[in-house]
Amino acid sequence: MRLRTKILLTVFGIVIFLGLLMVSGTSQVIERALNSQVADKELSLVQVVAEDIANPLLDGDVLVVQRMLEAVVNMNPNNIYAFVTGLPSGMLIHTFPKGFPAGLININPVPPGERSSMRILDSEQGLIRDVGYRILDGLDAELHIGFSQQEVRQATGNLARTVILLMLIGMLTALAVALLLSRRILKPLEKLTLSLRRLGEGYLGETIKVAGNDELGELAVCFNQMSSRLKESIDSLRTSEANYRLLLNKIMTAQESERQRIARELHDETSQSLSALLVGLKTAATMAGQKEEGVENILEELKDGVNQALKELHRIIYDLRPSLLDDLGLIPALRWYLETKLKPTGICLNFNIGGNPGRLQAEIEIAIFRITQEAVTNIIKYASARQVAVELLFLPEEIKLQVKDDGCGFDMEAVMNPRNARRPLGILGMKERARLLGGDLEVRTAVGQGTEINVTLPVSKEEGYNGHQGFDC
Template sequence: MSRLWLWLDRYLPRRLTTRLILALVILVVSAGVITTGILNALLVRTLRAELIRSGQSLTRALGENLANALAEMDLVTVQELLNAVVRENGDVIYAFAVAPDGRVVHTFPDGFPADLLRLIPARPESAGEGLLLKTERGLVRDFAYRPLDGIPAEIHVGLSEARIVALQAWVTRFLIGLTALGCLVAAGMAYSFGRVVVFPLVELARQAQRLGQGHLDERVHLPPGGEIGDLARAFNQMADEIQQAIRRLQDSEAGYRNLLMAASAVGEGIALIGAEGPEEGKLLFVNEAFARQLGCRPEELLGLNAASILPPRSVEIASRLWQSLRQGQPVAPVELVVTDREGRSRVLETMGTRIRYQGRWVLVWFARDITERKAREEALRRRNRELMALNAVALAMGESLPPDRLLQRVLQQVLNALELQVGWICMLDEADQPYLAIWYGPELLSVPSMESLFSFPVCRCGQVLRDGRPAVVGASESACAVYRIRSLLGMPLVCHAAVPIPIGGRVRGVLGVAAEDLEAFNEAEMALLVTVGQQIGLALENAQLWEELRRKERIRGELLARLMRAQEEERLRIARELHDGIGQSLSALVFGLNAVSLALTQAPSEVPRLLDRLKISASETIRELQTIIYDLRPTLLDDLGLIQALKWYTRERLEARDVRVIFEIPEHVPRLPPEIETALFRIAQEAITNICKHAEATEARIRLALQPGWVELEIADNGIGFVWSEVQKGDGARRGWGLLGIQERVELLGGEMKIESAPGQGTRLRVRLPMGG
């Protein structure tokens, strides 16, 4: 219910007089509507009952008069009587009779309606209340009567209800007029009564507005007694109390208000400083909190000049604040740095105002110690910068970029996080030659144009590269890149920090960032830069590993393709040798056997000679077959082991080419796991093949050593040698697929491979495989 009242109060007019008028009008309108509805209902009910009684009587009388005429089928008499009834009764709209033979006699001037008999159902003998029909002439009530028993003859009379409807409309208009007149009268009475009732309230509202405008001496004069009189008396009493309170606070209102506002804004320490006369600038009052912030007692500060308790760098700021207060200008809180008696620096948030104190103008100085808050803010800012810088490196590491793009991304993100503009990274290449890897600064200078400005590694960055210790370098050194950059671009750079970039336990680069402030690289900043340098080293190491992995995957794919081609070539070679060698020899044996068979019948003395030739041919065929089998996999490897197979293969390949072979193999070598023996034999096969094809060696050394859990094979020659890194980077036939195949086989078995070679110094291949395969 309360929500309903609130809703009504929200949408009703605000003035009380208007509400009274609206209430009375609604009451009068409601009474008029109810009265109109009740009177209309009673009037219609009474008139309709009278119409039904009249219709029943008229129909019954007409039926009695027409009974004989209908029985005798005297339709002329029937028509005359029907016309007479319509003429003599104004409410009768029509009358018609249905003769026993079905003919209809009616009074319709335009012809009998075709649908009328269908709409009027069969009726009882009496007239009843009639049937209400809606016609073009309004509502018509049809009364029916059968005057002849057992004979299908009917009399119908239609009475109009237009008189009832007209009378009802007239009554309604009359009542609406009365209601409207009542509304006008009620509105006038409500307005007059409302003016009388709300006049005291209007007077109170007007006087309250005057009181709010500062007219404190005016009062409300209303007759005493009643609720309005009590309200007027209470209002006058409140005005008296307000006037007295305002007079009591008038002298010190502004000062107290400013004091409370400033104290709530800054709080804690409060001091009063003289603003005029001989006491100008002196401390007249300090509280315990203010003295504690300076490490003193309150009595030790009284009488001192306020500027004497501040360090020189804070005096100027405080003087501007006090000058603004003397001139009555609004001031904002400012931060001052002070030093207490124990030498500790404190950060104070200060604010002030000017008040009257003991009859003179003074400056109120508020101070709050925010040293801990500033330290937390600085630590949080430094921590955010650290996280941003490390996150930038981590994001770059997660993108698996090439090293050059990785360095560019990392340096840019780190400088953005540290809010610096100039930075660079110097690195050592694979030949330990220094170069400028990346530069970030003004866009008009690219890396090639910047290389001439760097003396790396002769400068201090080179010293960081050598000893691995970070350093802060001033821009006064002529060999420093910052000195040259500042001279060339006119940038106010004063120093730069250089930190090492370790990769794989060795310092392989230096990260340098330049700043415009000598205090930019404090201990915390340098620790952050060292961490960033370590992260960059990890990122580069990961990038190199990714590059190595991609290179190995590419080589593995190429090896697989070459292996498939080698398999097909080997199959082709075996097929060719079987066809050209073994196949021809077997065909010769078949021809020889045919010759022996023919000689048995024609020349038996030739049989022994032919058989001898067949034996020789069969022996050669067996040797050819054994050679093919040994090339595929020597049976010595399965029968006698790795050592004998190596010695046999060495005699067949190297000694046959006048290459002296020196074996360094223990006397008693146990049989190794089959997969290890096979791998070592294939590795030795490839190495010996390379010696035969490329080395041009006169001496080879083969060493086999057994260690706990490991077996080591070393093959060396005194040939022309090569550069292993160039072989790895080559393509096509220059890549060294045989050595790469050895490396792939060793890595699959979990072993290690090392190649030592140089032009003119021979080659040494060392392979270590785990005994567990």
């Protein structure tokens, strides 16, 4: 059942309920008021007639009393009968043409000490109010006149019909007003429902316009805000998904490139050195067997070749993963890397350690090292910097890394635009490393103003570190 139908049925039920209450209550109130008013009027008439017939009764002029009673009955069709009872001679004067009804004389006697009494009688002619009145004090003579209640019932019925008509008019008016109000109220709700349905179908950014500052207007504003935020979130997720695909592709490409580089270096350098060493060993063995001169020189050359091969192998291993990071921790590994990479380029280094240094979880140390490695690589390749400042701050619940240079900087918004096919995946990789560990990475840069990278990662220390002083160039 639709909301508009529920509203109309509710209003219709309320109007019917109130109308029935109004008809019932009004009819009862009016009927009581009319009965009271008519009863007073009838009692006044009985009093007047009693005063008029008092003297003829005292004079014993029964004929005059009879005529006066008949005149009272004939003057108004609602006056059904009249009779006088309690006369000393036991005489009964009445207006019944077919004889006095049996039992009527004892139905409504005036109580002793009272002047009047009233009682409603149910007869063949309908409801009749019998009004009795003691004619004279000290005498038992009573005057009774019967009044038809048809006029009161007819007036009450007319009033009830009028109230019912007014109720019908009110119902129709209320329904018309309810229909107009339901349209005015439900139209924005219908728009909102349609917008929600379209939003559920994937039409992001769907908005609704509702005039006014009432609850519906506030609901529309909240919906528009929700729709806008949802669109921004979906767009962000789509952008992140695209970045992840690019990053994954970059990682796979980098893995293959790294494998090719390692294989090439092993083949071109280490393999050749080992081959030369093998040839030299064979030559030395031959000369030793023939006891020729110059064996010592050949062995010395072979020793130098072995040392060179070891250096090449160590360099390849350090490029893959510095053993200092596993053996001594993050700070010595960073110091070695920064000195090895920056000093040959002439870039001045300022490396500082703050807080309470200590060994961290392996994944945290690896992340800090790789982020620093990526940042320094970008500085060497693109920044044209003269100075680089690297700072590590060890706090009780987190570690902060800052890498700052005075290079050329770049336009962050333009570079990170999703439409830019040459987005720096290194920055995306650094951010992803920090995000995977529950941290955050922020890049601040502008053209001509250098670049600042701030990393915050949550940590828990494992082993104490004896401390390390910063050093300048």
